[in-house]
Each structure stands twice: as structure tokens, then as C-alpha cells.
Amino acid sequence: MDEKYFPEKIEEKWQREWEQTGAFQVERDDARPKFYCLEMLPYPSGYLHMGHVRNYSIGDALSWYKRLRGFNVLHPIGWDSFGQPAEQAAIKRGVMPMEWTEENIAHMRGQLKRIGVSYDWRREIAAHRPDYYKWDQWFFLKLYERGLAYKRASAVNWCPKEQTVLSNEQSSGGVCWRCGTQVEKKDLEQWFIRITEYAEQLLDDMAEIEAGWPERVLTMQRNWINRSVGAYIDFPVKDSDAKVRVFTTRIDTIYGATAVIVAAEHPLLSELPEGSSLKADVDRFVARLRAERASRAAIVAGGEEEEKEGVNTGLFVTNPFSGEQLPVWVANYVLMDYGAGAVMSVPAHDERDFEFAQKYSLPIRRVIERVSHEQEQIAHDERELDQSVAMPHAFTDYGILVNSGEWGGKLSADAIREMAEYAQREGFGGGAVTYRLRDWGISRQKFWGAPIPVIYCEDCGVVPVPEKDLPVVLPERAEFTGAGESPLAGVAEFVNTTCPKCAKPARRETDTMDTFVDSSWYFYRYCDPHNDRAAFDTEVVKYWTPVDQYIGGIDHAVMHLLYTRFWTKFMRDIGLVEFDEPVKNLMTQGMVTNLIEGTDEWRRMSKSLGNGVDPDDMIEAYGADAVRLFVLFAAPPENELRWQETGIEGAVRFLRRVYTFIWRWRDSLRDAPRGVPSSEGFSAAARALRHETHRAIVRVTEGFERMSFNTNVAALMELSNALGEFQVAPDGATPAERFAVREALESLVLMLTPFTPHVAEELWEGLGHEGGIIAGLKNGSVRWPQAEESLARRDELEIPVQINGKLRGRIRATRDTAEDELRIAALSDERVRAWTEGRDIVKVIVVPQRLVNIVVR
Numbered sequence: 001m002d003e004k005y006f007p008e009k010i011e012e013k014w015q016r017e018w019e020q021t022g023a024f025q026v027e028r029d030d031a032r033p034k035f036y037c038l039e040m041l042p043y044p045s046g047y048l049h050m051g052h053v054r055n056y057s058i059g060d061a062l063s064w065y066k067r068l069r070g071f072n073v074l075h076p077i078g079w080d081s082f083g084q085p086a087e088q089a090a091i092k093r094g095v096m097p098m099e100w101t102e103e104n105i106a107h108m109r110g111q112l113k114r115i116g117v118s119y120d121w122r123r124e125i126a127a128h129r130p131d132y133y134k135w136d137q138w139f140f141l142k143l144y145e146r147g148l149a150y151k152r153a154s155a156v157n158w159c160p161k162e163q164t165v166l167s168n169e170q171s172s173g174g175v176c177w178r179c180g181t182q183v184e185k186k187d188l189e190q191w192f193i194r195i196t197e198y199a200e201q202l203l204d205d206m207a208e209i210e211a212g213w214p215e216r217v218l219t220m221q222r223n224w225i226n227r228s229v230g231a232y233i234d235f236p237v238k239d240s241d242a243k244v245r246v247f248t249t250r251i252d253t254i255y256g257a258t259a260v261i262v263a264a265e266h267p268l269l270s271e272l273p274e275g276s277s278l279k280a281d282v283d284r285f286v287a288r289l290r291a292e293r294a295s296r297a298a299i300v301a302g303g304e305e306e307e308k309e310g311v312n313t314g315l316f317v318t319n320p321f322s323g324e325q326l327p328v329w330v331a332n333y334v335l336m337d338y339g340a341g342a343v344m345s346v347p348a349h350d351e352r353d354f355e356f357a358q359k360y361s362l363p364i365r366r367v368i369e370r371v372s373h374e375q376e377q378i379a380h381d382e383r384e385l386d387q388s389v390a391m392p393h394a395f396t397d398y399g400i401l402v403n404s405g406e407w408g409g410k411l412s413a414d415a416i417r418e419m420a421e422y423a424q425r426e427g428f429g430g431g432a433v434t435y436r437l438r439d440w441g442i443s444r445q446k447f448w449g450a451p452i453p454v455i456y457c458e459d460c461g462v463v464p465v466p467e468k469d470l471p472v473v474l475p476e477r478a479e480f481t482g483a484g485e486s487p488l489a490g491v492a493e494f495v496n497t498t499c500p501k502c503a504k505p506a507r508r509e510t511d512t513m514d515t516f517v518d519s520s521w522y523f524y525r526y527c528d529p530h531n532d533r534a535a536f537d538t539e540v541v542k543y544w545t546p547v548d549q550y551i552g553g554i555d556h557a558v559m560h561l562l563y564t565r566f567w568t569k570f571m572r573d574i575g576l577v578e579f580d581e582p583v584k585n586l587m588t589q590g591m592v593t594n595l596i597e598g599t600d601e602w603r604r605m606s607k608s609l610g611n612g613v614d615p616d617d618m619i620e621a622y623g624a625d626a627v628r629l630f631v632l633f634a635a636p637p638e639n640e641l642r643w644q645e646t647g648i649e650g651a652v653r654f655l656r657r658v659y660t661f662i663w664r665w666r667d668s669l670r671d672a673p674r675g676v677p678s679s680e681g682f683s684a685a686a687r688a689l690r691h692e693t694h695r696a697i698v699r700v701t702e703g704f705e706r707m708s709f710n711t712n713v714a715a716l717m718e719l720s721n722a723l724g725e726f727q728v729a730p731d732g733a734t735p736a737e738r739f740a741v742r743e744a745l746e747s748l749v750l751m752l753t754p755f756t757p758h759v760a761e762e763l764w765e766g767l768g769h770e771g772g773i774i775a776g777l778k779n780g781s782v783r784w785p786q787a788e789e790s791l792a793r794r795d796e797l798e799i800p801v802q803i804n805g806k807l808r809g810r811i812r813a814t815r816d817t818a819e820d821e822l823r824i825a826a827l828s829d830e831r832v833r834a835w836t837e838g839r840d841i842v843k844v845i846v847v848p849q850r851l852v853n854i855v856v857r
């Protein structure tokens with residue numbers, strides 16, 4: 001230990017030590033409880049940003065805490081290294097994606113090591129390496145075997161000029177990001193994973209994680225899945241054998257249907273007679289709709305934001321309940337993705353239908369009336385309603401059926417059940433549950449992803465690659481122009497192969513997988529990262545999983561976290577794990593913001609806004625420990641963190657104060673008694689310090705259990721202040737006082753470890769513990785400080801004593817010390833007596849719990 005705090009030197013020393021001793025390497029150990037702490041794995045863009053630093057500082061603090069509590073802590077990291085930016089770099093600068101990615105990883109790994117995050121680096125994985133994506137492909141085959149991976153035509157954004165597929169971002173504003181051509185929708189055969197098969201479980205199993213996940217995330221997932229209970233009804237098409245299947249949650253309103261509306265992609269539209277003027281109208285409308293949709297970044301299900309538009313197809317269907325003929329329209333607010341791509345339009349009782357009916361003058365017929373208390377009494381009473389009164393807007397509540405034939409007079413709730421049963425009996429419908437959740441499209445017409453392991457043979461059709469031939473390895477080089485087909489399709493050695501079944505020439509699938517596949521199961525691989533016979537050993541995974549704490553951004557609330565929950569359920573179904581949910585506790589950390597220069601506006605740090613802060617610069621200036629301490633102190637982890645460099649300066653000052661104090665005391669602490677001296681030996685100052693120490697232990701321990709890091713740092717600063725006020729000099733301290741100081745310092749250092757591990761190691765060694773904290777954890781000499789409840793609770797006050805209004809001393813008392821006792825204590829205090837000796841005491845004023853003022857003459 002040097003006399004002064006030099007972060008750079010200390011951090012280098014301990015990072016080297018950790019590396020050389022394999023400090024954070026863990027193996028399965030059935031004798032100890034395990035803790036799996038996981039941070040969302042980063043995309044290797046090239047540089048860490050402060051959002052990363054925050055995420056990893058949170059995870060690292062928790063990992064250290066659990067280690068000190070005796071847990072066997074798995075804390076790994078890896079790279080979500082497939083994806084678009086690597087391909088963009090290839091297009092722009094001609095550097096191959098593999099090279100670009102590996103360089104970025106190397107750089108970011110160095111940054112992570114300089115922050116000193118306690119990862120088990122032997123477990124590092126990267127999605128773009130064949131030893132990893134081999135198992136993506138293996139999972140795909142398992143999904144395919146079970147009918148959970150399938151292929152169908154689906155629309156993509158298409159630049160007709162460059163003949164290339166564009167992502168939503170690349171087609172924002174409806175034009176190609178590169179050449180400005182109007183983007184079109186084009187149908188391509190694509191691979192999907194049947195996640196909808198698990199919709200019900202994805203909803204129901206939320207009960208298992210409710211206690212550990214933010215309600216906000218669960219709500220977002222619930223809305224995304226969006227289960228609705230209702231009925232389907234088949235409307236026969238006039239002069240045809242075709243039927244239009246409609247899904248509705250409000251079958252009770254079916255007598256109010258004045259049209260059936262289908263989506264632009266609905267197969268019924270092919271029934272329109274070729275060459276008719278109506279067909280021309282419909283075709284024109286559909287074409288325009290598809291062009292417009294291509295221009296939207298993402299199609300909002302239900303088309304909520306669109307101006308409602310439609311065109312009459314000239315076809316008619318029959319309402320199977322009323323026998324009435326209804327016109328069929330096609331409109332933009334009905335999507336093929338929801339229900340069956342067709343709805344019955346009930347303008348009187350649905351806002352969107354109402355708006356549409358008003359615009360196109362469709363009849364509005366009211367069939368539900370508000371239920372008053374008396375009306376509830378007269379169910380089954382056939383009621384009629386005056387339809388001539390115009391409705392100002394749709395009436396969407398439940399109520400009582402009117403103008404509904406034999407169903408009139410029933411309450412909505414009864415009618416919904418009974419009408420669905422009736423439809424089922426009559427063979428034209430029945431009860432149904434539907435979800436907004438769609439199957440997961442995993443096909444990407446891109447190079448930099450895991451190749452989908454499928455071969456196309458003219459004779460045998462779709463042939464999955466046999467397991468023994470995995471991985472299907474990406475070629476090292478390809479030509480990246482950004483135009484035309486996927487670069488993979490241009491690599492003949494890749495595309496041309498032989499059929500595994502008949503050995504004739506065949507072609508490989510050139511679509512690659514969505515990168516969300518890679519991140520759906522990566523944390524299982526960390527448990528057994530070098531296994532080349534299986535994705536992982538199930539026994540090893542059984543020990544480490546489920547993940548005890550997962551930490552990441554709220555932007556992953558839906559896609560990633562839903563896919564990973566699905567993947568685990570699928571893994572359970574093929575016997576790889578025994579539980580339903582992969583993550584017990586989830587924390588979504590808030591964003592890091594910074595002032596936009598010249599304004600008073602705080603915005604998320606970003607390069608493009610020019611308000612980013614480079615973690616490397618901060619570490620160089622203040623040290624990794626101070627940066628981490630500030631990041632955890634400045635705000636609760638879920639909240640926005642406002643970046644303030646003065647805050648880091650404060651963190652450095654705090655660490656320097658603790659460092660200097662230990663430097664001053666370390667010699668005199670060497671021979672401090674190890675056991676607790678008899679209590680009579682403790683001076684008032686020592687007793688007060690012990691109280692502060694044990695109080696801090698209680699607060700910090702509780703804080704860690706709640707991941708309340710900022711209040712923990714505050715408690716540690718208070719303990720350091722208490723040490724600062726400890727007036728005894730090291731060489732004049734009694735054994736009991738030295739005991740109290742060592743107790744305070746050792747507790748402080750251990751509790752600082754999760755925040756500032758490097759300097760904590762150095763200080764621990766400075767306090768006479770050879771090899772630092774990690775060595776102590778390994779030989780069992782280090783454990784989280786234990787609070788003595790009685791010491792922590794003791795509620796001692798420090799009461800100032802004034803003489804003629806000037807502060808001359810302090811006495812110790814509790815909240816219940818009586819006025820008389822305070823007076824006696826004040827008058828007998830040594831320092832006070834020095835001031836009062838030889839003078840007349842005129843008056844003693846006592847304010848209990850606050851103050852003693854002595855007036856002398």
C-alpha cells in the first residue's frame with residue numbers, strides 16, 4: 001500500500017492479480033448455493049458506452065455481494081455478434097464482417113477488463129462463431145422436426161431498383177435509404193417459428209415470475225400477446241362455395257353488422273371476376289395500400305394510426321344469424337395477421353367501424369342498449385329501439401340486446417356464450433380464443449447470421465441438413481454491394497451442394513436467422529461453453545439455471561424477453577431443462593443521460609447527439625472504481641442517471657478519504673485485539689463508532705437485498721464520516737478503540753468491494769490481509785460483515801453543550817435521557833468543566849434530545 005491513492009496503479013495491479021489467479025472462475029459446487037448473475041450480452045459495435053458501464057456495474061456489484069455472502073457466483077459475458085452493422089461496414093469499407101466483428105470484440109473486451117468487471121472470461125461466447133451457431137442450427141432442426149419451424153410466403157420491404165430486401169429502418173419514410181426509390185412490399189417464402197403455439201403458456205406462466213419481474217415488462221408482454229376470447233363465424237359468400245371466417249369478441253352485436261370487411265391480402269379477393277371494373281378498383285386500392293404500408297417503419301396491428309380507407313368489392317355474404325345479405329369491403333384497418341383477416345363491421349358498437357361507416361355512408365344499426373337496473377329485470381322481453389336517432393359515437397359497452405331477433409332482451413354476457421354455442425351446434429361457428437401474438441419470422445435475407453440448415457432438392461423438396469453435417473458454416477468472404485440478392489446467395493461454393501437424401505445437386509437455403517435466435521438461449525451455453533457434443537450438458541445447466549438475476553434495458557421488454565421465455569419452454573418440452581421460466585428476477589436499468597451542450601435538456605447519451613461520454617476517458621481521468629461508484633451512487637438503478645463529472649470528482653474524494661484514514665491507522669491496528677474486548681473497556685467515542693459500523697452493516701445488507709445501491713453508497717459515506725469524527729489519534733488509542741476502528745474499517749472495505757473492488761482489495765491488503773479479498777474468499781477468511789442487532793439499534797444521540805451560547809463540548813445520551821441527567825452529564829463533562837471552573841453558573845437550559853446551554857458569569 002502506497003501512502004497516496006493512485007487508482008491507475010492499484011487497478012492495474014489487481015486486474016493482473018485477478019487474471020493470474022483466475023479469481024472469478026467458477027465450477028459447479030454442490031456444497032455451496034449458486035447464484036447466476038446475468039447482464040444482457042452486448043452487440044460488439046466497437047466501443048462501450050456509459051449505458052454498458054451502468055449495466056455491468058450493477059451486475060458486478062450484485063455478483064461481488066453474493067460472493068461475499070458465500071454464494072458460488074456465475075457471472076459471464078459474451079457477444080451478440082451477428083447483425084446488420086457488420087454488413088454495413090463491409091458495404092462501406094470493404095472489410096469482411098468476421099474481421100470487423102473480431103476487432104470490435106477485442107477492443108471492447110479490453111475496455112471491460114479496464115473497468116474490472118468480475119467475469120469468468122473462460123466462458124466468453126460469441127454468436128458469430130461456428131461452435132456457437134452450430135447449436136442455433138441444431139435447435140432449428142429440433143423445431144422443424146416438431147412442426148414448430150415452417151415456411152410460408154410473407155411480405156418484405158423491397159427496393160425494386162436495387163432488387164434487394166430492406167429492413168424497416170432502411171425503408172423509413174417509404175423510400176429506399178440508399179437510392180431513394182419508392183419501397184414496395186414483396187412476398188417472399190420465409191421461415192417462421194410457431195411461437196403462437198405457446199401463447200397460452202407465455203401468458204399463464206407469468207404467475208411464476210410476477211414477484212421478480214417489473215410489472216411494466218409483464219404488462220407489455222401481456223399486451224403484445226393480447227389474448228382475446230370470442231367466437232368465429234363463417235359467412236357464406238353469395239353465388240359461391242366460399243366462406244369468410246370472421247373473428248369477433250362481440251358476437252352479441254352480430255345483428256348490427258352492416259358489412260364484412262376483409263384485409264388486403266384476404267384470399268376472398270381472388271374470387272372477384274377477372275376484368276371486372278370492381279376488380280380493377282380493388283386491385284388499385286390493394287396495391288396502393290401495400291405501397292403505403294411498406295413506408296411505415298412497422299405496421300401497427302389493427303392500423304390504429306391510419307386514416308380508415310376502403311373500397312366495396314361488390315361481393316355479398318350472408319349473416320348466418322339473421323339471414324341478411326351484407327356487402328364485403330376491403331379496408332386498411334383490417335389486417336391479415338389478426339383473427340382470420342376479416343371482421344364483421346358493427347358501426348353502432350365499434351369505434352373503428354363507426355368511423356368507417358360514417359366516411360362511406362354505411363348503415364349504422366343499434367343492437368345493444370345500456371342496461372339500467374329495471375331493464376335487468378326484464379330480460380327476454382323483446383325490445384325495439386328507435387333507429388332514427390343518430391348516434392354521436394359508437395356505444396361499446398356491454399348491455400342488453402335489442403333488434404336481435406330471438407336473442408333480443410338477453411344480456412351481452414349471456415348472449416356471447418349462448419350465441420357461440422348456437423353457432424357451434426348449427427355448424428357455422430363456435431367459441432374461439434385469439435391472440436395478437438404472431439409467429440416469429442426468423443428469415444433474414446442477409447449474410448451475417450446463422451445459416452438456416454435447409455437444403456432444396458428438385459426431387460426431394462425441403463430437406464433439413466442432417467445433424468452430423470452441422471454446422472453449416474458461413475463462407476469467409478462474399479461480395480457486399482448492398483444491392484441484389486443476399487450476399488450469401490452470390491457465393492456459389494456455399495449455395496451449391498448435394499441433397500442429403502438422393503445425392504443429386506441441390507441448393508442451400510441462403511436466408512440466415514434473426515439474431516434474436518442467438519440471444520434466446522445464450523445464457524445456457526455460458527454454463528457449458530466449450531461443449532462440442534451438445535448445446536450444453538443438462539446436468540451442468542441444472543445446477544446453474546434458472547438465472548437468478550437478469551439485468552438489461554427496457555427496450556428488450558418484449559421481443560428478446562418473450563423469445564427467450566418461449567425458447568426455454570421449448571427446451572423443457574424436448575427434455576433439456578425442467579422448469580418453465582428462464583429468469584427468476586429481472587431488473588431493467590434506466591438510461592444514462594447527459595446535457596445537450598448549450599441547453600438545459602437532458603437526453604440519452606449518444607454519439608449522434610454529441611453528448612456521449614467515453615468510458616475510457618473517464619477511467620483514465622478518475623479510475624474505474626470512481627466511475628463505477630458514481631454510476632451506482634447517482635441514481636437508483638431503474639431510474640434515469642444524469643451524468644455529472646462533478647459527481648465522479650466527489651467519488652474520488654470519498655475514496656481518497658477512506659484510503660488516507662486506513663493509511664494513518666494501519667500500523668496501530670496490527671496488534672489490535674482480535675476478539676471483542678470486554679465492554680467496560682470501550683470509551684464513548686469507541687461505542688459511538690461501533691454503533692455507526694453496525695448500523696451501516698444492517699442498512700447496506702438490506703440495501704443489497706433490494707438492489708438499492710445508491711442508498712448503500714450513502715450509508716457507507718456516513719460510516720466514513722463517523723470515522724472522520726473519531727477524535728482519537730492512532731498512537732493514543734486504547735486496545736478497545738483500536739478494535740472499534742478496525743471493525744469499522746474492515747466492514748467499510750468489505751462493503752465497498754461491490755462498488756470499488758480494486759481499491760477495496762488494496763485496502764484489505766493494507767489492513768494486513770495477505771493476498772487481498774479474493775484470496776480470503778478462497779481460504780474462507782473473508783465473509784460479509786455481520787451486524788450485532790443490539791449495537792446497530794442503540795439509538796445514541798450526540799448533544800451539543802454551549803457555554804454562553806458558544807459550543808464547548810458534546811455529551812452522549814439516548815432519546816429518553818431525562819432533563820436532570822442531561823444537566824448533570826453536561827456539568828461533569830471534562831471539557832465543559834474546563835470552561836466553567838471558577839465561574840458562577842447562573843442558569844442551565846436543557847432542551848431534551850437537542851441541547852444544553854450553560855450561562856456563566
Ligand SMILES: [Zn+2]
Nearest residue numbers: 159162176179
Ligand atoms: Zn434502393
Ligand SMILES: [Zn+2]
Nearest residue numbers: 457460499502
Ligand atoms: Zn434429393
